[in-house]
Amino acid sequence: MEALIFNIQRFSIHDGPGIRNTVFFKGCPLSCKWCHNPESINREIDYLYNKGSCIGCRECERACQYGALTFGEEGLKWDRDKCVFCEECIISCVNSAIQFAGKYYDVEGLIGEIEKERIIFEESGGGVTLSGGEPLIQIDFIEKLVKELKARNIHVTVDTCGAVPFNHFERIADYVDLFLYDFKIFDEYTHRKYTGIGNELIIDNLLKLDRIHKNILCRIPVIKGKSDKINAVDENMTNTCEVLKNTDIRKVNLLPYHSTAVHKYYKLNMEYYEDMSRPSDEEMERFRKMFEYYGFEAKIGG
Ligand code: SF4
Numbered sequence: 001m002e003a004l005i006f007n008i009q010r011f012s013i014h015d016g017p018g019i020r021n022t023v024f025f026k027g028c029p030l031s032c033k034w035c036h037n038p039e040s041i042n043r044e045i046d047y048l049y050n051k052g053s054c055i056g057c058r059e060c061e062r063a064c065q066y067g068a069l070t071f072g073e074e075g076l077k078w079d080r081d082k083c084v085f086c087e088e089c090i091i092s093c094v095n096s097a098i099q100f101a102g103k104y105y106d107v108e109g110l111i112g113e114i115e116k117e118r119i120i121f122e123e124s125g126g127g128v129t130l131s132g133g134e135p136l137i138q139i140d141f142i143e144k145l146v147k148e149l150k151a152r153n154i155h156v157t158v159d160t161c162g163a164v165p166f167n168h169f170e171r172i173a174d175y176v177d178l179f180l181y182d183f184k185i186f187d188e189y190t191h192r193k194y195t196g197i198g199n200e201l202i203i204d205n206l207l208k209l210d211r212i213h214k215n216i217l218c219r220i221p222v223i224k225g226k227s228d229k230i231n232a233v234d235e236n237m238t239n240t241c242e243v244l245k246n247t248d249i250r251k252v253n254l255l256p257y258h259s260t261a262v263h264k265y266y267k268l269n270m271e272y273y274e275d276m277s278r279p280s281d282e283e284m285e286r287f288r289k290m291f292e293y294y295g296f297e298a299k300i301g302g
């Protein structure tokens with residue numbers, strides 16, 4: 001059994017307690033316009049090409065024995081159907097203009113990578129965070145992995161968007177120390193407009209998960225459009241508080257929008273939705289106080 005993973009980020013300090021390894025799984029049922037890991041959305045290996053670093057030498061094209069690369073006026077074109085992922089093109093490129101996102105791991109191989117940092121986990125109170133994309137869509141692998149991590153006494157955090165069948169949570173809840181649960185937008189129409197799907201399942205799963213797991217931290221990205229306020233409005237925050245007050249969740253992180261992922265959209269040849277901005281510090285503080293008013297321990301940032 002293998003899972004498709006696009007990054008293992010070591011020394012991570014924002015995805016759970018202590019110093020952690022964050023493992024990013026490919027594939028997501030949502031396609032949020034502000035996604036800062038756009039290479040996570042597709043459940044297949046992605047090809048990233050940085051046209052700005054390419055000098056047009058065509059070494060990659062010559063290195064490919066399978067005819068998967070053609071170089072033209074628009075730069076490099078990749079044919080997924082012909083590619084065998086031998087990585088000869090990547091090796092041949094002196095400017096590192098090409099990279100893949102996505103590599104298959106079996107549980108043993110991934111545990112081997114994670115175990116390299118065990119001392120750091122133990123000394124910092126850290127562990128492993130499973131993120132993405134949405135890790136729980138690869139649930140058979142995740143179930144096996146979390147059982148193995150628990151058997152090794154490694155702290156497990158799962159970062160989820162919540163849009164998976166509830167039995168995926170039931171299968172792993174006993175082996176997870178902390179869930180980071182994303183609650184993006186309360187209004188169904190706005191949620192669908194900006195993430196690609198409705199939020200009914202996500203809210204329903206959050207309420208059900210709260211009944212079977214007592215350590216959930218809610219994370220809310222806060223995004224303000226230039227022509228549309230998206231979720232940076234008082235009404236959205238109040239409605240979110242009204243949902244959360246019916247749970248035992250007490251900790252909320254408000255994550256202001258940032259645009260650091262723009263370059264990845266460019267390399268993936270994906271369109272970036274420009275009409276987004278970071279709420280002001282005053283707005284963020286006002287939202288934080290609203291959560292505090294409802295009794296939550298609210299923090300700005302991860
Ligand atoms: S990975 Fe191999 S097959 Fe795929 S484009 Fe590069 S050289 Fe060609």
Ligand code: SF4
Pocket residue numbers: 053054055056057058059060061071076092093094095096097098
């Ligand atoms: S080898 Fe690198 S620099 Fe040369 S054409 Fe290919 S991508 Fe561009």
